[in-house]
């Protein structure tokens with residue numbers, strides 16, 4: 005962390021809820037999402053598999069191709085001839101998959117045929133005319149189906165439906181088990197859900213015939229990786245793809261998997277010699293646009309009688325569906341938060357990634373950490389009951405203490421900062437924990453069932469990319485970094501370009517606040533295009549908006565570039581004013597002599613010297629006033645199975661949910677919800693609060709409403725927002741958000757992750773609250789979601805949700 | 806093909822359209838007003854909310870031909886060059902993240918405040934029940950609408 009008093013020339017903007025005036029276009033309806041771009045296009049629609057698992061015997065596209073207004077009809081076979089297969093990131097067994105179905109379909113909704121037509125209505129008409137003959141195979145829907153001895157193989161070449169099976173031990177787990185007085189063990193089932201950004205995926209691709217190059221507009225979350233993947237798969241040089249990301253209507257990880265469709269669109273553009281456009285429908289999004297995997301997790305805690313947790317074992321089986329690129333990732337990334345907020349000396353993990361005939365999975369908000377924290381925080385409650393402790397006391401006894409920072413978990417994750425006990429103390433007091441317990445008893449007399457539940461969770465940020473190769477040699481990515489260009493324009497205003505994209509987090513305003521305080525100007529004078537253009541934006545393989553990296557490496561790059569610009573401005577000013585640079589200060593868009601402020605030069609004049617009157621520059625100085633910087637997080641370790649850090653910053657939070665359960669209808673009402681969050685230094689509390697609440701509502705949706713339900717044939721039953729229920733404005737409580745601020749020593753400003761925390765901590769807090777409310781019935785919560793039907797059944801018959 | 810004529814944001818439009826063309830596609834593709842968004846295909850998300858003769862409708866649930874002769878207001882027409890107080894309030898209260906739901910939210914809020922200038926929090930929540938926001942968790946949107954109601958009452962505007 006830098007000394008902020010030295011870094012900033014004013015302290016007026018960082019830390020204040022500065023309005024997002026940089027993003028005024030959104031409230032005027034003048035934003036530019038991909039679908040808003042004005043361009044003559046052919047329109048693309050996909051014929052998708054109606055079977056979960058089948059051999060493709062024949063596809064007859066002749067009638068569709070003959071329909072007037074149809075420009076091209078392309079099958080998976082055609083695509084496979086012109087592309088390379090998908091490269092998997094984490095799995096250890098061989099599996100070959102193309103961006104469209106070839107020979108076989110592996111999930112309902114897998115794209116089989118792409119049609120380009122003069123308009124989307126026509127393209128959809130053409131799909132009706134395509135004839136596909138399938139030979140249905142046995143669908144493998146649940147993990148158990150895929151692991152059965154006689155199960156067919158989804159990828160024959162893999163020789164198994166387990167594409168990754170890894171066992172990792174860290175710390176002395178044998179000793180922990182020997183020393184323990186008791187063990188608690190439980191099995192959990194987690195369901196499939198997704199953050200479903202409101203804007204679906206959208207792509208426009210144009211082919212530049214002369215040099216076989218492509219210009220693509222897409223709402224892509226990680227252009228650094230997408231450009232690599234797309235170029236590799238098309239076999240074109242990097243110069244053959246220019247990727248532009250305009251405004252994006254939410255991401256949450258779900259838009260990390262758009263690049264296979266970019267590959268398809270490029271082929272269609274080349275084939276038709278037209279710009280082609282595909283806008284995913286919501287049905288396509290829910291069916292084939294990626295989910296968080298469902299999982300079966302067994303977890304065991306080895307405990308001392310006084311409640312101290314000595315060791316943790318986990319067996320984690322993920323249903324990764326049928327997308328081999330990201331399969332296995334959810335298991336491995338759990339190491340970022342395997343021991344949660346607790347000082348646990350030893351861990352054992354068995355991680356399994358299973359392919360099934362469910363839809364593809366990708367990194368949904370929190371990626372595996374929601375699951376890990378859910379099972380761990382459920383266990384802490386269960387263990388507390390076993391040893392006769394209050395759940396809060398159980399947590400206090402096991403927390404990593406502030407004095408232990410930086411704390412290394414057994415696997416090598418480094419918690420660089422945080423005050424977990426303080427967060428819990430604050431949450432207990434804000435939620436009125438003690439009084440509530442009394443009230444709960446009174447209400448119970450009246451036949452009303454209230455409960456309170458808590459969770460303490462780590463919210464890791466900034467992926468140390470490459471963690472997912474810890475088991476198979478050196479990865480193609482390591483560490484994390486971002487690039488930025490900062491320039492002062494002719495008029496003395498500041499312009500920023502970033503290698504990242506914005507999914508709605510307000511990067512432009514946050515950046516403007518930082519730059520404004522570094523240069524002593526108003527944030528209104530700092531503009532930043534959040535539209536990325538791979539041709540002109542500074543760019544790394546890591547570039548993109550994911551894993552909460554903005555506050556760390558993105559701003560790091562902005563700060564380093566701004567420092568370079570600032571140094572150059574000082575040298576120009578010093579030369580112009582005839583004053584030592586050390587005696588100059590920044591004041592309201594000017595640089596002036598500290599001893600006599602009348603001797604000053606405005607940014608505009610400095611820029612004029614730099615860009616125009618270049619003979620006035622100091623001897624030997626290059627013209628121009630624009631600097632580029634790349635910044636990497638310094639805490640990343642190179643991958644090694646024995647000692648690795650999956651992520652590089654660690655925010656944390658305590659969630660405290662109070663619920664009432666109607667045991668007749670099964671309805672769960674959230675009565676009160678407290679979030680105590682520690683993301684280190686806050687730059688814009690208004691934005692931070694929005695993300696803390698927004699991410700929490702994602703988790704609430706996952707616990708109470710949302711589930712991708714498949715029938716035994718692998719048909720997805722939740723393909724619209726009528727069946728896949730999202731939280732609405734009605735039915736949510738008012739959230740109370742409070743902060744503890746432990747600055748992060750390894751980021752420049754002391755900032756840490758913000759965007760995912762609520763989606764991680766809320767699952768267990770709610771489940772623990774429901775279990776507390778239903779304690780008189782002895783109901784255990786071992787699965788999600790907690791639907792009214794499951795509640796009623798648990799109360800009346802099964803005793804288990 | 807059918808000929809339709811509508812007024813959108815006070816301006817007259819006339820086009821030959823296919824009977825199956827959705828109103829939202831008409832607004833976006835024929836009138837080229839892209840502030841009206843599409844977030845689903847079933848009328849559940851509200852991203853396409855527009856005012857039809859003053860009433861909020863989901864323009865993905867109507868055909869363009871059904872709007873023949875109607876007066877439409879989209880987000881682009883709410884305040885001319887300046888900002889409507891509701892828009893100001895959305896900025897003040899951080900009610901916008903990705904902005905995709907925002908036009909629909911603002912139009913639903915506008916219709917609410919016209920009918921009920923002094924809504925309770927519960928009434929605000931009900932008024933935007935048909936508008937999904939995937940980013941904010943709604944709290945700051947609800948606060949913005951309450952704030953807008955206050956500033957509009959104070960300035961006597963509607």
Ligand code: FES
Nearest residue numbers: 844848850851865
């Ligand atoms: S697009 Fe009209 S309600 Fe979703």
Ligand code: FES
Nearest residue numbers: 903906938939940
């Ligand atoms: S701000 Fe993104 S959907 Fe509401």
